[in-house]
Amino acid sequence: MTVTEEFQKIFNETILPYIKTHVIPSHATETLFYTLEKTSNKFRSATALLAARLCQGEAENVLPIAAVSEIIHSSIIIQDDIVDNDTIRRGKEAAWKKYGLCFALHSSLHIIPECFKLLARLQSPHADQIIERFMQSYQEVCIAQSDQSLMPLVKEIPYKSFLDIHLGKTVLGRFAITTPALFLWQRRRNGYLGRIC
DSSP, rough: OOOHHHHHHHHHIIIHHHHHHHHHOOSSTTTHHHHSSSOOOOHHHHHHHHHHHHHTOOGGHHHHHHHHHHHHHHHHHHHHHHTTTEEEEETEOOOHHOHHHHHHHHHHHHHHHHHHHHHHTOSTTTTTHHHHHHHHHHHHHHHHHHHHHGGGSSSSOOOHHHHHHHHHHHHHHHHHHHHHHHHHHHHHHTTTTSSSO
């Protein structure tokens, strides 16, 4: 089994059931689950759990982070395909192509309040900071999406601007990976193992 397949297995067996327990599939979330359930590397959520284990913490304590990292990523994927006018994603129709542009866009935004609820489940005095950082990262991605949508209107774009757009669109994945490790390491240093509080 490849690393990618292992990550997908972790997602299917641990993280997706957790998401479906707390974010009930409905008409409004149909495009999200359509995108979320496609086979992909799922490195964000899987590495969040692995980081917890490496820090001798309990993986269950970072499930909200793992879940939200994939939920927001899928939301951004839907928007990204719209911006890029991509009709295929991971071998299947892009969500906006299958469900229509307006419905896919509104559905991708509908899920954000649910992410707040999931992150609020963190048993941690740092929960507010984690939520703030996630939302800051989400904003950076949205700004990058907006900048990219304006690129066709600009004849020349500085390399730094292009790089900022690219990094902005990947910032969320990196934050999702490092957050569990940083907070669990802090607790380990203070002598408290097994929790993210």
